[in-house]
Structure formats: C-alpha cells, structure tokens
Amino acid sequence: MINCMIKEIELRKNYLKSNTLDSIYFGGGTPSILDNTDFTKILQTINSQFKLSKDCEITVECNPDDLSIKKLIFLKRIGVNRLSIGIQSFKEQDLLFMNRSHNRKQAIDCIHQAQKIGFTNISIDLIYSLPQQSLKDWKQNLDIAFSLDIQHISSYSLTIEEKTKLAHLIKNNEIKELEDLESVKHFDLLNKECIKNNFIGYEISNYGKKSYFSKHNSNYWLTKNYLGIGPSAHSYNGETRSWNVSNNTKYIKSLEENTLPSEIEILSKNQQYNDYIMTSLRTIWGVDLKFIKVNFEKSTYNYFLKKIEKWTRSEDIYQEENKVFLSTKGKYISDSICSDLFIVE
Numbered sequence: 001m002i003n004c005m006i007k008e009i010e011l012r013k014n015y016l017k018s019n020t021l022d023s024i025y026f027g028g029g030t031p032s033i034l035d036n037t038d039f040t041k042i043l044q045t046i047n048s049q050f051k052l053s054k055d056c057e058i059t060v061e062c063n064p065d066d067l068s069i070k071k072l073i074f075l076k077r078i079g080v081n082r083l084s085i086g087i088q089s090f091k092e093q094d095l096l097f098m099n100r101s102h103n104r105k106q107a108i109d110c111i112h113q114a115q116k117i118g119f120t121n122i123s124i125d126l127i128y129s130l131p132q133q134s135l136k137d138w139k140q141n142l143d144i145a146f147s148l149d150i151q152h153i154s155s156y157s158l159t160i161e162e163k164t165k166l167a168h169l170i171k172n173n174e175i176k177e178l179e180d181l182e183s184v185k186h187f188d189l190l191n192k193e194c195i196k197n198n199f200i201g202y203e204i205s206n207y208g209k210k211s212y213f214s215k216h217n218s219n220y221w222l223t224k225n226y227l228g229i230g231p232s233a234h235s236y237n238g239e240t241r242s243w244n245v246s247n248n249t250k251y252i253k254s255l256e257e258n259t260l261p262s263e264i265e266i267l268s269k270n271q272q273y274n275d276y277i278m279t280s281l282r283t284i285w286g287v288d289l290k291f292i293k294v295n296f297e298k299s300t301y302n303y304f305l306k307k308i309e310k311w312t313r314s315e316d317i318y319q320e321e322n323k324v325f326l327s328t329k330g331k332y333i334s335d336s337i338c339s340d341l342f343i344v345e
Contacts, residue, residue, distance in 0.1 A: 001248065002038045004255040006045045008229050008244075011260055013049040015237060016225050021046070022053040023215040025061075027084065028233065032062030036074050043078055057121075057215040059084055064102040064110040072117045082121040082214075083114055084154070090144040091137060094130055111148050121212060123152035128190065129183040130158050131175045138186050139193070146197045151212040155190055156205050157183055184332060191328070203283045204331055221283045223276055231261075238272075241265045270343040273300055277341050282334055286323040300343065307341050 013019075024046060026032075026039075046052075059082040060075055067085070075083075087107045089095055095103060114122060124145060128138050145153060158178075178186075191201060199207040203221050206214065219226055225237045232246040242264040245251050254261035267275070273296050280287045293301050308324060311317045316330030316337060326334055 001252060002034075002041060004252050005230050006041060007255045007258075008260070009042075009045050009049055011255075011258070012227060012229070012235075015227050015235060015242075017237060018225070020051045020053055022056055023219060024052075024056065024058045025216040026059065027061035027216075028230070030061065030063055030066060030086075032060055032066040032071065032075075036071075039074075039078060057082055059123075059214070059216055061086065063100075064106040067110040067114065069113055069117070072114055072119070076117055076119065081119070082123065083119055084123045084152075084214075085110065085114075085125070087124040087145075088127045089130075090141050094127075094133065094137075094141075097130060098127070108144070108148065111150065115149070120151070122150045123154060123208075123214065124150055126153060126155045127158055128155060128186040129178045131178055133178065133186075135182070135185055135189060138189060142190065142193045146193065152206070152208040152214060153194070153199060154206050154214075154217075157187065187332070201284070204326075204334060221279045222285065223279050235262075239267060241267060268345065269296060269300070270345050272296075274342045277304075278338050281317075281324070281326055281338055281341075284325075286320075286325040289322040289324065303343065304341065311337055311340075 024043075026034075026042075043058075058080045060080050061084045063086050067083075085107075086100075088098055088100055090104050090107055092104050111122060111124070126141060126145060128141075190207075194201055194207045199209055200213070201207050202213045203217065206217050208214065218224075223236075223238070226235060227237075228235045228244070231244055231248050231251045233244045235242045242262045244262045245254070251261045273292070276291070276295075277287060287304075289301075289304075292304055308317060308319075311330065312319065315327055316333065317324055318327055319325075326337070330337055
C-alpha cells in the first residue's frame with residue numbers, strides 16, 4: 001500500500017498549480033500507527049516531488065494510545081510540527097460510550113509528553129451533545145482542555161449515522177438523543193469558553209489561538225487547491241474535483257498498472273459558485289461579494305443578492321461592507337442557509 005501511495009504522489013505531482021506546499025496532512029484514519037519507515041518514505045517522496053515552504057505545516061492525526069514517547073520523538077525528528085489528537089472527551093463514561101480505546105489519563109498524559117518533547121502546536125478533537133451529557137459535563141471537558149495549554153480545538157456535535165449501533169439504540173428507546181435545545185446550549189458554551197480563553201472561532205467547528213489556525217483546515221474553507229493521496233482521498237484544483245476508489249485492492253491494482261485510481265469531475269461555474277458559498281460562509285472571512293462579482297456571471301451575483309434578503313431579514317446573516325457573514329443564530333442552521341443559496345442545475 002505504501003509503495004502505491006508513493007507511486008501516486010509521483011504520478012500526480014503536476015496536479016496542483018503550484019509546486020510549493022504549505023501544508024502536509026497525514027489523516028483520514030489513524031496514520032500514527034504507521035511504521036516509522038513508512039512515514040520516512042512518504043515524506044522523502046513528497047520532498048523529492050514538491051518544494052516545501054519555510055513554514056510548511058506538517059500535521060499527523062493520532063489517538064492518545066498511539067503516542068508513545070518513542071513515537072513522539074520520531075515524529076518530531078522527521079519534521080512533524082503539529083499534532084491533531086482524537087481526544088473526544090476527558091470523561092471516562094463518554095469514552096466508554098464512544099468505544100474509544102484510550103482513557104482520561106492517557107488523553108492528558110499524551111499532551112504533556114508531546115509538550116515536553118517540544119511540540120508547540122497541538123490540536124484536539126472534542127465531541128459534544130452526547131446522550132446523557134449535561135452542560136456541567138461539557139463545561140468540565142472544556143475546562144480540562146483549556147488548562148492543558150493547547151493551541152487549537154476542533155469540536156463537533158455528535159452525528160448519528162444511519163445503520164449504526166447508536167442509531168439502533170435510539171430507535172428502540174434504549175438511549176435518548178440529546179434534545180436540540182440542549183445541543184444549542186452546548187454550542188453556546190463552547191463559543192463562550194473559547195472567547196474567554198482567547199481561542200478564535202475561524203470556522204463553525206474550528207477554534208484556534210491567534211497564529212494557530214490550521215493551514216490544512218483553512219485551505220478547505222478558503223477554497224485553495226489540495227491533493228489527496230491514498231484510497232478514498234479527494235483532491236481539488238479549482239477547476240476539477242477528483243476522488244480515489246475506496247477499495248484497497250482496486251487502488252493497489254490500478255497503481256501497479258501505472259493508472260491513477262481516480263475519477264475526475266470538471267466543475268461547472270455553478271458548481272464552483274456552490275463550493276465557494278459552502279466553504280466561505282462558514283468562516284470568519286465570510287462570502288466576498290467582490291469575489292463573486294469578478295469570478296462569476298452577473299446573473300449569479302444578482303441571484304446571491306436576492307437569495308440573502310430573507311436571511312438578512314431573519315438576522316441569520318449580516319453584511320459588513322462587501323462581506324457576508326453568518327450571525328451566531330445563523331450558525332445553528334448553516335447547512336440550510338448554504339443549500340438555499342446554492343444554484344441547482
């Protein structure tokens with residue numbers, strides 16, 4: 001698999017318009033379990049095919065129980081300068097409920113160990129709106145997070161996927177889903193505590209201290225180009241969107257035959273507009289009216305102005321000069337607002 005990923009990097013080196021990378025992200029699973037040799041091979045290949053900016057952000061997604069001291073030392077040595085740790089919760093009952101393999105102590109210890117080794121850019125994931133999770137429980141989680149001197153938090157409301165054990169338990173009334181009103185209170189508390197601790201909500205689910213916004217995340221929200229490598233990976237270069245097959249066997253077979261295991265979609269102007277709205281509206285940078293005016297047809301610009309009228313009246317969005325933003329109230333229904341602003345072909 002690793003050899004095939006290396007071959008894909010070599011075959012797709014010209015996909016991006018620029019040969020200089022400002023972000024490398026090992027994620028989409030648990031890459032921290034990779035053998036050290038595999039990490040080294042991948043980074044060496046990237047370095048041979050691309051230029052890295054002086055302040056290139058190199059992130060590895062990891063779980064607390066994967067971060068031994070030896071692994072942390074190795075990651076630091078090969079140039080990894082940012083960790084994204086899947087903590088999810090600092091409460092034992094939550095971790096058991098989510099079937100996580102680490103415990104509260106491991107979650108806290110791995111952050112302390114990473115800091116001792118020299119990592120100064122650490123992000124953690126936290127989940128809220130769990131069934132039976134009180135506002136007090138959530139506040140305690142946040143208190144612990146902020147006490148650890150981390151730089152970034154990605155926090156998401158629990159999503160109940162169809163055909164999962166959790167969905168089955170809720171359907172059979174064995175577990176009660178948290179009510180929407182309580183979930184809103186959790187989100188409000190998250191924002192309040194982040195502000196109090198000097199974390200800036202630069203996107204609905206992402207909060208960072210000044211100068212610690214994730215470059216990887218920001219590239220998505222600012223519709224910058226990115227290249228994804230490996231099964232199921234997605235790529236975007238402004239004009240096309242591509243995605244690799246999810247089947248490992250098909251992925252390997254394709255690359256062994258020197259064929260890219262991906263499908264490519266050429267984006268229409270309407271699709272490019274929809275992508276821009278979906279990503280930009282969720283951020284502190286907002287939707288730039290000048291950008292729409294310059295990059296799309298006049299009819300698209302007028303369409304956007306017309307569609308936002310009702311959301312402005314309802315105070316779910318607001319405008320400052322040439323930028324349009326979600327209000328705090330609008331963030332609760334961001335998906336609905338975005339879909340209403342889309343152009344359906």
